[in-house]
Amino acid sequence: MIRSLLPSFITRHVLFALIIGGLGGMGFILFLMEFDHFTSTEAFCTSCHSMEIVAEPYRASAHYLPDSGVRADCGDCHVSEGIFAATWDHILGTKDLLAQIFGPDYDDPVINALHLPEAAFAARDWFRKTDSATCRRCHLQESIIGTRPDTRQIHLEDAKGKTCIQCHYNLVHRKVPDEKTFKREKWNRMIEQEFDLEPGTAARLLEQ
Amino acid sequence: MNYWNRQTRILGRVYLSALLLIGVASPAAADKVTLDPGSWGKEEGKACIDCHRKSSAGLVTQWEQSAHATAKVNCFDCHQADPADDDAIEHEGSVIATIVSPKDCGRCHDTEFRQNEGSVHAASLSHIAQQMPVLGENLGGSAAIATGCAGCHGSRVEVRGDGTLSPDSWPNTGIGRINPDGSKGSCSACHGRHGFSKAQAREPSACTRCHSGPDSPDRAIYAASKHGMMFEAYRDQMNMEADQWVAGKDYSAAPTCVTCHMGAVPGLKSTHDVGLRNAWNLNTPVSEKQYLIIFEDGDKRDLPESQPLPKRGSELEKSDGSMGKVKTVVSPKRRRQVMNKVCLECHGKGFANSFLGRFDSLVKLYNLKFGEPASAIMQALYEKKILTPAPFDEPIEFTYRELWHDAGTRARHGAAMASPNDTSWEGMNRVGQIFYSRFLPQVREVAGAAEAKALIEQHVTSQEAHGWLIQPERAEPVPDHGMEKSDHD
Numbered sequence: 001m002i003r004s005l006l007p008s009f010i011t012r013h014v015l016f017a018l019i020i021g022g023l024g025g026m027g028f029i030l031f032l033m034e035f036d037h038f039t040s041t042e043a044f045c046t047s048c049h050s051m052e053i054v055a056e057p058y059r060a061s062a063h064y065l066p067d068s069g070v071r072a073d074c075g076d077c078h079v080s081e082g083i084f085a086a087t088w089d090h091i092l093g094t095k096d097l098l099a100q101i102f103g104p105d106y107d108d109p110v111i112n113a114l115h116l117p118e119a120a121f122a123a124r125d126w127f128r129k130t131d132s133a134t135c136r137r138c139h140l141q142e143s144i145i146g147t148r149p150d151t152r153q154i155h156l157e158d159a160k161g162k163t164c165i166q167c168h169y170n171l172v173h174r175k176v177p178d179e180k181t182f183k184r185e186k187w188n189r190m191i192e193q194e195f196d197l198e199p200g201t202a203a204r205l206l207e208q
Numbered sequence: 209m210n211y212w213n214r215q216t217r218i219l220g221r222v223y224l225s226a227l228l229l230i231g232v233a234s235p236a237a238a239d240k241v242t243l244d245p246g247s248w249g250k251e252e253g254k255a256c257i258d259c260h261r262k263s264s265a266g267l268v269t270q271w272e273q274s275a276h277a278t279a280k281v282n283c284f285d286c287h288q289a290d291p292a293d294d295d296a297i298e299h300e301g302s303v304i305a306t307i308v309s310p311k312d313c314g315r316c317h318d319t320e321f322r323q324n325e326g327s328v329h330a331a332s333l334s335h336i337a338q339q340m341p342v343l344g345e346n347l348g349g350s351a352a353i354a355t356g357c358a359g360c361h362g363s364r365v366e367v368r369g370d371g372t373l374s375p376d377s378w379p380n381t382g383i384g385r386i387n388p389d390g391s392k393g394s395c396s397a398c399h400g401r402h403g404f405s406k407a408q409a410r411e412p413s414a415c416t417r418c419h420s421g422p423d424s425p426d427r428a429i430y431a432a433s434k435h436g437m438m439f440e441a442y443r444d445q446m447n448m449e450a451d452q453w454v455a456g457k458d459y460s461a462a463p464t465c466v467t468c469h470m471g472a473v474p475g476l477k478s479t480h481d482v483g484l485r486n487a488w489n490l491n492t493p494v495s496e497k498q499y500l501i502i503f504e505d506g507d508k509r510d511l512p513e514s515q516p517l518p519k520r521g522s523e524l525e526k527s528d529g530s531m532g533k534v535k536t537v538v539s540p541k542r543r544r545q546v547m548n549k550v551c552l553e554c555h556g557k558g559f560a561n562s563f564l565g566r567f568d569s570l571v572k573l574y575n576l577k578f579g580e581p582a583s584a585i586m587q588a589l590y591e592k593k594i595l596t597p598a599p600f601d602e603p604i605e606f607t608y609r610e611l612w613h614d615a616g617t618r619a620r621h622g623a624a625m626a627s628p629n630d631t632s633w634e635g636m637n638r639v640g641q642i643f644y645s646r647f648l649p650q651v652r653e654v655a656g657a658a659e660a661k662a663l664i665e666q667h668v669t670s671q672e673a674h675g676w677l678i679q680p681e682r683a684e685p686v687p688d689h690g691m692e693k694s695d696h697d
Contacts, residue, residue: 148263149262150262150263150265151263153262154259154262154263157258158255158258158259158262166300166301167300174370175370175371175372176370176371177297177298177370177371178297178298178371180291180298180303181291181293181296181297181298181303181371182371183294183369183371186294186367186368186369187369187370188369189369190368190369190370191369
């Protein structure tokens, strides 16, 4: 009876294949959703020690402990919204994973700090290119009231046409100057002093 | 007749050369900015106002009421920076620096910048560099240095690797601040930002914010002087807002600190080198008259009279320890003549000379009777290893400092600026009290009777002025003190 309702090219095998394929596809999408969700968590990100170093200042920031209790997880800021965009971001993110495995020893706090500025510049670039889309998940420019009297006015008038990251950087992670004014030599000196290293060590480590 | 003519000629020459030298060293302050107005009013600066009018309205209002705003000098004109500058930061798309250094101000106010750059004000951090480890660190600590010493003397501003200014060194408007661009000083030490008002900087309060307390007790001294008295009474006649402010011409009610130390009088230009007219150093254990050395590069330093006088073109150590080539030497006498010229705008020659002569006598009295003996005894105690080389680990070291620094400085400044109370009760009287009642007994305590006797005989009682000390029978009792009873008993 059913058979007679379906076109003739849908054989029993095709039907099974469609059902299995459909279920498989749904399963894959569900898997991606779960995967993206899981790989966006602080717990996953900090399973690499290098990310633990990066997360330390984050845990002292207003994005981790806001008065409201609304915590922004790593992925909330660094992974785009939407299953395809999120998956794409994670695919791009594998290059960081490869760098973690085959690149410099980012788990070493000194190496980590020395490479941090370039990572910050890349992240800021990404925010600029996406028009700070992940910020806008929670923060609506037209709804920002702030605690100072003119914050709202500034966001409606002066910040019009600007993207969040243009003004708001160095909020969460360790402070890094803007690329335009960044001075590698000074950064290296600071890290050397911080870790009690001989002058010149930073440059040598970066060359390796 | 010939003799007098010759004297007059010589005096005239000295006087003229003094004026000439001072003129060369310090062209007129408050010079009109001669740059093309196209050099400021940058387009990039206009956007700053929109936002800052909302986010920091007070600051913008101050600027709006300033001469800068009238001349259309905007935020970016002063705060612009080159990305390569040590303290350059990115801010809302522009590269700027938080600190506007004297060098930045000097882009337009070149004369003032150059005058101040070589002054004792600009060198006030390097001047205390040697005292910092002891007075700052040992007796205080780094937090006390940042909030205390550096507040007036200035900090060495440190830009950290992450582009931020170290909180130990910034904010700071100390007048000897060493800026990230290497320039020395802070214009906003006196010219409060963001109004940079001339009138405000002419107020004594612009100076006495730092020139108060034992190190430089000039707030109290000026307030208790005739000059301060007249200023308080007639401040509405001071014409403080005037563009040109020449004493005797634009105002005559009273002199402020600026009038005598920096101000213009007819025939004498104003200067941003505040120490230029000081013939004496009044802040040392023993005062000395001082030469002003002007180096080839415009830097300056004071040189005590007892030091060998350098020749033109010779090398001499600068106040920051580096070497410089001597261009001009100005004698203390010439410096005094310049100061005297200010006095003469309101006082007669005889009046001014007698006043300044009495000031000199007080300084010499302090030196001879207390400063030199105390200093020589301390020197001997160190040489004989009776005291450890570490300063301030023995009570007598505090007593000695209180003697010359706290009370001695007040007495000498009091005499310089005509405060009888500060010269006497707060000054010489305390010097005497400290010397006789604490310093000498402590010398006996640390050195032992025999050693102390020898030292005191050599440096103190051998002087006639101290003779009364060893002749108690010659005492002239004071009512209510000692033997003599007051009448009403």
